[in-house]
């Protein structure tokens with residue numbers, strides 16, 4: 001099969017590149033900027049998308065505008081990448097007869113619940129990023145293509161910009177930091193999500209279309225996550241809890257965004273690792 005991966009230089013795209021390296025399928029990696037092993041593809045350019053995806057069996061869309069605070073001031077730019085471009089990819093997938101595997105977010109939910117969100121829960125985003133990602137889901141669903149949408153949360157990895165790397169640096173540099181304890185969710189090791197995507201492709205489970213939740217298992221606050229990072233790295237920073245009000249950000253965040261993973265476990269027969277175990281594996285450089 002021919003598999004086109006967009007956003008291959010991002011956290012998730014990087015993990016897909018690593019985990020697919022032994023595959024017998026033909027993976028074509030793309031991103032905004034060309035680099036070694038990665039071709040240039042701007043997913044907002046419909047002609048370029050059509051030509052790149054001609055003859056594809058699967059399109060894995062790891063590209064996105066992921067600056068949650070930046071999206072507040074640049075919603076139209078975020079909308080182009082997170083909503084219009086998935087529509088373009090979906091149209092291209094339909095024309096090519098390919099499956100589109102797209103990544104969405106827990107931020108489509110308002111976070112006012114207190115039990116894990118399943119796939120049928122009503123989306124109601126509280127920030128611009130969430131709105132653009134929800135519009136992306138709708139554009140794909142309206143296109144008539146075969147698709148799988150994976151809603152994930154708190155993605156981190158050993159590359160890119162993410163909470164894990166920020167806490168790694170801050171807990172090494174500072175004697176004390178404060179981290180919010182009133183937002184609850186679940187971290188997701190990008191390699192676990194990449195493993196799931198590769199598992200589906202390698203096992204030919206391409207007919208199981210629909211929307212799926214995927215994060216690691218378990219529940220924590222950003223404060224718990226930061227404490228665990230500090231502890232597992234052997235850093236001696238004092239990590240103190242605080243409330244969201246103490247650190248106002250341009251974008252409002254959902255307070256509770258735990259995802260129910262029953263459907264994905266049942267459908268694809270996968271185990272979902274606990275976030276603590278997955279964090280330990282990343283710190284142990286298990287993926288290198």
Ligand SMILES: NC(=O)c1ccc[n+]([C@@H]2O[C@H](COP(=O)([O-])OP(=O)(O)OC[C@H]3O[C@@H](n4cnc5c(N)ncnc54)[C@H](OP(=O)(O)O)[C@@H]3O)[C@@H](O)[C@H]2O)c1
Nearest residue numbers: 007009010011012032042043063064066103105152154155
């Ligand atoms: N990060 C999270 O915490 C999180 C949480 C929930 C869901 N998600 C979703 O998970 C997916 C993967 O996220 P990630 O954290 O791996 O993202 P990421 O690290 O920000 O990577 C996204 C990649 O897409 C590229 N890109 C941006 N605009 C593009 C365009 N027009 N055409 C082609 N490529 C473009 C980026 O290039 P530049 O760097 O040059 O812009 C970057 O290489 C996204 O759909 C995201 O919305 C992420």
